[in-house]
Amino acid sequence: QGKYRYLPSHNGSDLPTFYGVVVSCDLADRYPEIVIAYLNALKAAQYWHSHNSKSLDLISNWTQIDLSIVAQFLGNSDHSQKDNRFMNELVIRSDWIREYITQFGSIPGNERLAEINLNQWVQPEFLQKLER
Numbered sequence: 001q002g003k004y005r006y007l008p009s010h011n012g013s014d015l016p017t018f019y020g021v022v023v024s025c026d027l028a029d030r031y032p033e034i035v036i037a038y039l040n041a042l043k044a045a046q047y048w049h050s051h052n053s054k055s056l057d058l059i060s061n062w063t064q065i066d067l068s069i070v071a072q073f074l075g076n077s078d079h080s081q082k083d084n085r086f087m088n089e090l091v092i093r094s095d096w097i098r099e100y101i102t103q104f105g106s107i108p109g110n111e112r113l114a115e116i117n118l119n120q121w122v123q124p125e126f127l128q129k130l131e132r
Contacts, residue, residue, distance in 0.1 A: 021038065092124050
């Protein structure tokens, strides 16, 4: 939608990386089966990635993104490898979300992030409905 803000005086490398699925209330209420289907597909893709030794090469080839960049973001899904930005899990970590909000909220113009009610914003019921 063309809405972004450039932060020239802030080094974003010290901010926590936050990945998650964000869905509008309208979509979640009207089509919960789509949200659940997406999460199941994400879970299957994560499983494939963590159990396929060629996944990084394949993803690089399919997306035409340099292997070093793919490896930087996806790595081998080993949680002990600090350079990875992607963690292969479907767990809601409210502590991480709070830390993200705290750190990102310290940037001028983001002060209202502290007002987020995590009890309304995070909805674990979708994860609870995933295929086992």
